[in-house]
Amino acid sequence: MTPSWIALIVLAIAAAGFVLARARAQAAARREARRLHSLPNYYGWTAAIYAAGPALLLLAIWLVAQPIATRSLTWPVLAAEAGENAVPSLMMADVQRLASGLDAAVATGRLTAEEARALPPEELRAAMAAQGVALGSEVTPATRDAALRWRRLSGTGDLLRGIVVIGLALAGAAWGVSRAKPDFRARNAVEQAMRGVLVSAALLAILTTVGIVLALIFNTIEFFRLYPAAEFFFGTTWSPSFGGGSELGILPLLWGTLYISIIALLVAVPIGLFAAIYLAEYAHRNVRSWAKPMLEMLAGIPTIVYGLFALLTVGPLLVEAFGRGGYLGLGWMQGGTAVMTAGLVMGIMLIPFVSSLSDDIINAVPQSLRDGSLGLGATRSETIRQVVLPAALPGIVGAVLLAASRAIGETMIVVLGAGAAARLSMNPFDAMTTVTAKIVSQLTGDADFSSPEALVAFALGMTLFVITLALNVVALWIVRRYREQYE
Amino acid sequence: MTDIPQSGATPVEPPAPKGDSLLVTDARTKRRNRAERRFKAYGIAALGVGMAFLVALLWAILSNGLTAFTQSYVQLDVPLLEEKLDKDGDRDPAKIAKVSTFGYAPLIEAGLVDLVEKTGVETELEPKALTKILSSSAAAQLRDRVLANPELIGQTVSVELLASSRVDGYLKGRVSRASLARDKNLDAEHLDLIDAWRDAGLVEKRFNWDFITGADASDSRPEQAGIGVAMLGSLFMMLVVLILSLPIGVAASIYLEEFAPQNRLTDIIEVNISNLAAVPSIVFGILGLAVFIQFMHLPQSAPLVGGLVLTLMTLPTIIISTRASLKSVPPSIRNAALGVGASKMQAVTHHVLPLAMPGILTGTILGLAQALGETAPLLLIGMVGYIATNYPDGVAEGFLAPNSAMPAQIYEWAKRADPAFYERAWGGIIVLLVFLLAMNLIAVLLRRRFERRW
Numbered sequence: 001m002t003p004s005w006i007a008l009i010v011l012a013i014a015a016a017g018f019v020l021a022r023a024r025a026q027a028a029a030r031r032e033a034r035r036l037h038s039l040p041n042y043y044g045w046t047a048a049i050y051a052a053g054p055a056l057l058l059l060a061i062w063l064v065a066q067p068i069a070t071r072s073l074t075w076p077v078l079a080a081e082a083g084e085n086a087v088p089s090l091m092m093a094d095v096q097r098l099a100s101g102l103d104a105a106v107a108t109g110r111l112t113a114e115e116a117r118a119l120p121p122e123e124l125r126a127a128m129a130a131q132g133v134a135l136g137s138e139v140t141p142a143t144r145d146a147a148l149r150w151r152r153l154s155g156t157g158d159l160l161r162g163i164v165v166i167g168l169a170l171a172g173a174a175w176g177v178s179r180a181k182p183d184f185r186a187r188n189a190v191e192q193a194m195r196g197v198l199v200s201a202a203l204l205a206i207l208t209t210v211g212i213v214l215a216l217i218f219n220t221i222e223f224f225r226l227y228p229a230a231e232f233f234f235g236t237t238w239s240p241s242f243g244g245g246s247e248l249g250i251l252p253l254l255w256g257t258l259y260i261s262i263i264a265l266l267v268a269v270p271i272g273l274f275a276a277i278y279l280a281e282y283a284h285r286n287v288r289s290w291a292k293p294m295l296e297m298l299a300g301i302p303t304i305v306y307g308l309f310a311l312l313t314v315g316p317l318l319v320e321a322f323g324r325g326g327y328l329g330l331g332w333m334q335g336g337t338a339v340m341t342a343g344l345v346m347g348i349m350l351i352p353f354v355s356s357l358s359d360d361i362i363n364a365v366p367q368s369l370r371d372g373s374l375g376l377g378a379t380r381s382e383t384i385r386q387v388v389l390p391a392a393l394p395g396i397v398g399a400v401l402l403a404a405s406r407a408i409g410e411t412m413i414v415v416l417g418a419g420a421a422a423r424l425s426m427n428p429f430d431a432m433t434t435v436t437a438k439i440v441s442q443l444t445g446d447a448d449f450s451s452p453e454a455l456v457a458f459a460l461g462m463t464l465f466v467i468t469l470a471l472n473v474v475a476l477w478i479v480r481r482y483r484e485q486y487e
Numbered sequence: 488m489t490d491i492p493q494s495g496a497t498p499v500e501p502p503a504p505k506g507d508s509l510l511v512t513d514a515r516t517k518r519r520n521r522a523e524r525r526f527k528a529y530g531i532a533a534l535g536v537g538m539a540f541l542v543a544l545l546w547a548i549l550s551n552g553l554t555a556f557t558q559s560y561v562q563l564d565v566p567l568l569e570e571k572l573d574k575d576g577d578r579d580p581a582k583i584a585k586v587s588t589f590g591y592a593p594l595i596e597a598g599l600v601d602l603v604e605k606t607g608v609e610t611e612l613e614p615k616a617l618t619k620i621l622s623s624s625a626a627a628q629l630r631d632r633v634l635a636n637p638e639l640i641g642q643t644v645s646v647e648l649l650a651s652s653r654v655d656g657y658l659k660g661r662v663s664r665a666s667l668a669r670d671k672n673l674d675a676e677h678l679d680l681i682d683a684w685r686d687a688g689l690v691e692k693r694f695n696w697d698f699i700t701g702a703d704a705s706d707s708r709p710e711q712a713g714i715g716v717a718m719l720g721s722l723f724m725m726l727v728v729l730i731l732s733l734p735i736g737v738a739a740s741i742y743l744e745e746f747a748p749q750n751r752l753t754d755i756i757e758v759n760i761s762n763l764a765a766v767p768s769i770v771f772g773i774l775g776l777a778v779f780i781q782f783m784h785l786p787q788s789a790p791l792v793g794g795l796v797l798t799l800m801t802l803p804t805i806i807i808s809t810r811a812s813l814k815s816v817p818p819s820i821r822n823a824a825l826g827v828g829a830s831k832m833q834a835v836t837h838h839v840l841p842l843a844m845p846g847i848l849t850g851t852i853l854g855l856a857q858a859l860g861e862t863a864p865l866l867l868i869g870m871v872g873y874i875a876t877n878y879p880d881g882v883a884e885g886f887l888a889p890n891s892a893m894p895a896q897i898y899e900w901a902k903r904a905d906p907a908f909y910e911r912a913w914g915g916i917i918v919l920l921v922f923l924l925a926m927n928l929i930a931v932l933l934r935r936r937f938e939r940r941w
Contacts, residue, residue, distance in 0.1 A: 201738035215777030278530025302860025381526035409767020
């Protein structure tokens with residue numbers, strides 16, 4: 001029985017439970033609703049929830065757990081054959097493919113169930129090819145045995161799954177119906193269940209964080225087992241080679257990330273801050289009402305667009321100016337992808353980020369401070385510089401930190417605009433690369449996930465996560481404290 | 488802003504030194520006034536620079552991308568010789584299908600030679616070299632047409648075939664005669680032919696529906712690449728995001744806003760959500776790779792996985808905006824419901840939630856728009872490098888079969904060597920931005936139409 005059929009049957013049982021429980025409650029109340037504690041529908045819902053809730057939950061857990069259990073029970077068959085450098089996941093993938101191929105062959109009637117069990121290993125590959133299942137190598141006896149064991153185990157598991165889940169649903173429905181008496185507080189029961197759903201939705205946020213941290217930590221530990229941590233954190237060369245002998249020092253990547261982020265902030269902070277000051281303190285309401293959304297349009301444009309803008313428009317323009325034979329005659333720039341290109345474009349992306357956060361913060365400065373300053377005879381700009389900005393400073397620092405965290409985590413602009421060479425250089429017109437860009441390049445393609453060259457991406461991700469998290473926590477703390485100050 | 492009138496902004500002078508009139512501005516005041524004007528000018532300049540960047544960006548997109556929506560076609564008469572395509576003459580579809588595209592190439596060549604003669608242009612090009620004018624998919628196009636209507640065999644039919652990307656680029660002004668000198672795909676002599684044919688109306692640019700509805704093509708055929716399949720991939724991904732993030736986001740927000748007690752757990756959840764909103768998107772990609780692909784063995788490049796990753800990424804955004812709109816429903820509504828005997832849950836589901844719904848939907852649409860343009864996490868779960876050439880066969884396939892997505896497709900084109908793909912990438916951006924604009928417009932209209940001020 002497939003999972004979707006089981007789920008449908010469970011839902012049907014729940015529907016039946018709903019009708020029965022509702023009818024029973026009404027009959028017990030002799031058709032007078034005021035004798036019931038809750039509205040009749042709540043009795044129905046109780047039975048439906050008792051029937052479907054635990055059963056569907058069990059089904060979901062079963063679907064995740066069964067392959068894992070089957071895998072660990074099947075592995076002993078293969079373990080004897082696996083050599084020193086065998087990759088268990090690849091061998092198990094072969095077994096799984098063979099097992100599902102046999103299942104499909106039996107299902108389409110190409111093989112009988114008997115034949116599927118008895119076929120010698122040498123004939124299996126041809127049989128599978130006829131079924132449209134391509135096997136990478138010849139089937140060894142151990143693989144065949146493992147596949148047969150897999151089939152047997154998962155067959156039993158599937159059967160058990162259907163029986164247990166449907167049994168649980170029936171039991172739940174029966175219990176729900178049996179409780180449908182007038183003095184049963186059905187509404188409270190239903191609301192308790194709804195509350196449970198709401199809480200678990202809210203907990204998903206924590207689960208996501210836990211998932212991120214676990215995914216990063218496990219793979220990072222795995223990486224540090226293969227590659228010394230000290231060399232990773234203090235190495236100054238980044239030259240991965242999948243053949244082995246890679247040097248994976250993070251410093252050039254961190255430097256590239258930092259350099260690009262600094263340029264981006266040098267572009268975004270002055271422009272964003274002055275735009276925010278103008279919009280908050282000087283601009284007429286009409287100007288504000290169209291200029292602010294226009295500026296914020298920049299924030300709504302996907303980063304891939306900025307990446308393309310950097311690669312195809314800004315890069316070539318900069319080369320024309322600063323490149324060899326450019327009209328400034330400087331010859332500083334070798335190619336279109338460079339720290340400057342990425343930093344400039346990232347700065348454009350961050351302008352609305354800085355400006356709308358600063359705008360909010362400047363607007364939160366109490367009017368009385370301005371009035372006091374203006375009343376003492378200061379000009380507007382003096383008021384802004386000497387009263388409003390100092391009062392807003394913590395908030396603005398928070399906004400800049402948030403922007404910095406954005407810049408450090410930004411991926412598409414640097415992947416397309418910054419180049420691929422990891423180097424420690426001071427020239428902003430050199431191509432450099434960043435942590436995010438290297439995460440992408442190490443994890444795309446058919447890399448083997450157990451090699452240090454692929455695992456290093458998780459260590460890079462961990463570094464990135466820790467840095468941005470620290471920046472965010474500090475920034476949010478500053479912003480929140482600042483807000484409380486004037487509330 | 489300030490409650491002093493605009494004119495009051497002129498500073499009140501400190502007590503003037505004896506002998507000076509209040510009506511004459513002294514040097515210090517002048518300096519201060521100049522500083523004031525300068526400061527204001529900085530603000531205007533900053534705003535202007537921001538606007539200029541926006542205009543430059545839009546201009547770059549439109550000027551580079553609009554040409555992707557037209558495509559050049561060559562009109563020529565091709566003799567569909569019976570002895571080549573159907574030797575037995577019995578029009579048996581199985582036998583006609585046996586003739587591969589190589590069987591059609593000579594016919595197209597003949598058609599081109601014929602065209603050269605008819606238009607009376609002198610050329611030294613070999614017949615074989617002439618085919619460089621057409622897309623390398625021309626033979627396949629012709630074959631598909633013949634397979635669809637076998638009765639065409641034996642006639643000379645007039646067909647419109649895709650011009651190659653170089654010819655297309657020449658007609659759009661992207662490829663010049665000078666740049667062809669370094670290009671082995673096309674010679675200047677081809678361009679002479681194209682010029683003559685264009686004057687004769689045999690080569691023309693038309694609106695390119697295939698770009699919007701079509702599939703991606705391999706590296707050598709930029710003229711055939713379209714974004715349609717990737718669009719479907721994005722659509723399926725957005726369905727996953729919508730189906731998961733709306734209920735989960737609303738449920739989490741209701742809990743946090745209406746039921747959560749003030750305790751440590753609630754605090755942790757709230758801090759968590761605001762931090763998740765600022766985690767770089769690439770980290771969500773790593774999460775998706777490790778959890779959905781390495782651990783749960785879901786298929787790579789599948790829109791389902793992409794949708795799951797984007798759901799986790801957009802949930803914080805949706806929760807934050809949903810909480811804001813729940814908060815904007817005044818407490819009097821809840822109190823009234825509780826007062827007539829509703830339970831807390833009934834007050835929320837019957838009254839607060841319906842009133843907050845427009846705000847929630849607006850926030851959800853904006854969250855979806857953000858998810859639609861997101862690229863970085865998709866790179867890690869394998870949506871790049873996959874050439875989306877096939878439409879999904881059904882709904883289940885649509886979720887599970889490998890596909891691309893619009894931003895991933897744009898990235899893919901941007902990475903290819905042939906500059907003809909850049910035009911496609913810019914064009915893809917226009918399509919993407921049209922979707923984003925439409926979603927934002929819907930959100931704004933929803934807000935305008937249903938927003939209530941209490």
